[in-house]
Amino acid sequence: MGPDYRLSRLITHSIRRHLVGSEQRWVFERPPQDWAPPPIERTSLYLHVPFCRHSCPYCPYTKVQYRESLVEPFTLAAIAEVDWWADAVGPAEITSVYIGGGTPTLALDSVARVLMRVRERFRLTGDICIETNPADVDDETVRRLHDMGVELVSVGVQSFQQEKLAMLGRDYAPDIAERALALLAGSDFASVNADIMFALPCQAAADVIADLARAAQLGADQLTTYPLFTFPYTAVGKYLRLAAVRMPDLRMRQAHYRAISGWCAQQGFERVSVWGFKRGTVPRYSSVTRDGYIGVGPGAGSHLSDGFVLNTFDLSSWTGAMRDGRGATALRMPFAGEMSGWWWLYWRFYDTRIPLDDLDAALGNDAPKARRWLRVVEQAGFAVRNGGRLELTERGAFWLHLAQNYFALNYVNTLWTQARREPWPRAVAI
Ligand code: SF4
Known part of the structure; x- marks a missing residue:
């Protein structure tokens, strides 16, 4: 360090x-055996789908290599976890669902079955948002997303430039990302967001702007720009593969940030968060600012009225815990004051x-x-x-x-x- x-x-x-x-302890601890979440009237729900076809070297998220044989046990465990939450907190109103990963588009049948259980056990009144990978988006994907009631879609473009995609270890070519975004944007979703990365090694501000302009031209009405997070001191991801490359310094980072803000303002994209912009009156696409949520899936976190809890990250431990009806909460940090x-x-x-x-x-x-x-x-x-x-x-x-x-x-x-x-x-x- x-x-x-x-x-x-x-x-x-x-x-x-x-x-x-000073009364707040900043420690996550294993919860006592008799711990149960408090009752909830309204909340959001996060579903974590942990499968990826390959691992991007910079990625810190909980994921495992996709294998078809893993999907059914995952689905059964996720359905069991929806039941576990409903039994524990009551038939709450779910004001939004966010499906992230991993790569949810690798397991859409599974997602559809989990959503069906959410509808059976809770009162789902809000939007359903999902993350998609450009490599998985085709007409069939769009049809399934509409069938399961998804309104807001995000596509993880990151860049339309081949050398940036290669450096990030993304496994698709720019034309695949372009086709995916154009298809989603033309498919009657309430909003389509494109993720674009900045502050990449050897990236100029003009490169970021070119990516944003292309995303807007292809029909994205929300743009989420985010820097390459530099988790420098642990085994999170395989970041060290990138560490040999010179990272942009603070001035460069600031230049990118200013260029993004200026371009978005000029093009009629209003800032809706530190990193997000949207055009027009479309509903805002966001994964993180919800004031309360329950998490389903390995590594999923929950924000309850009395604290944060975190599921075990390990897929087989999570699956086993749900199969045994124990609940998968590994850590909890209660709120004080x-x-x-x-x-x-x-x-x-x-x-x-x-x-x-x-x-x-x-x-x-x-x-x-x-x-x-x-x-x-x-x-x-x-x-x-x-x-x-x-x-x-x-x-x-x-x-x-x-x-x-x-x-x-x-x-x-x-x-x-x-x-x-x-x-x-x-x-x-x-
Ligand atoms: S960035 Fe996305 S696709 Fe890449 S490993 Fe992480 S979760 Fe999987």
Whole structure:
């Protein structure tokens, strides 16, 4: 672990202690045997499909090599987990479903069966969003997505340039990504998002803009741009294959970020998050800003009213736990004080808009402290007031994007690395 990592840890630990207070323990622990989730009235649902045809070297997500023989046990376990949640929390209203992975498009029959069970056991009232891989998108995929009621689709393009795709280890050519995006965009979904990566080694700002322009031309009405996350110090992914290549420095990263924002504004794409833009009135495609969700699948996390929980990452341990009716929760971090409210505020920053009138309800006793911090943010030029909202400026959005990179390094990587190492860790301090 280098000095950058230690410094960023020191800074984030001091900030979180000051904001959330010393009573919050930042430790995920194995839950007690009699632990059960609290009742839920409304929530979102995340389904994690862990199969990939091959492993992209930079990818930190939970996945296994796709084998047809793994799909049926996965499906049965996922259905059992939907039942487990419904028995535990009651027939909650599900206000959105997000299906990610892995590669959900490798197991669409499985996804359809799990969704059917979700509809049987819960009240599904919201949109269904799914991630697709360009290599899997054809007419049959589109038909199945419509049949299962999917409204919002995202396609993981990453780049339309062959050398960038090769460097990222993506297993399709640019014309496959173009065809997939054009097909989805012309297929009557409520919205089609394209993921485009920036801050890649040897990538110029003009390359990113060319990718965005091509995605828009092919019909994407939402664009999610994100940097190559640099998980530098653990076995997360096979990142070291990329580490020999010079990464863009901070100035380059800032130049990319500015170029993206400028181009999107010019082309009528409104910023909807630190990394996301959308055009027109289409519903927003988003996987992460939901205020509460339950997770189904290996490595799936859940945000409950009293804390975070995380399923075991190991596919066979997860399948076995669900087969035995035990539940697959491996780790839990209970909330203390106003932690839930600070988490809410973190994601409002991610949205780049903070509704000031909601602060009291969300943060309770900590609302005055939050207001003081927001004043500092405003005075530093990172945000401006617009009616009842505080909106991040371009500069504020850039620095938040960097802060989120550090957040990923410090917390997500620490947690995921340990959870990947053992199926049922005793405790992980983040
Ligand atoms: S980036 Fe996507 S396709 Fe590549 S290994 Fe990760 S989950 Fe699989």
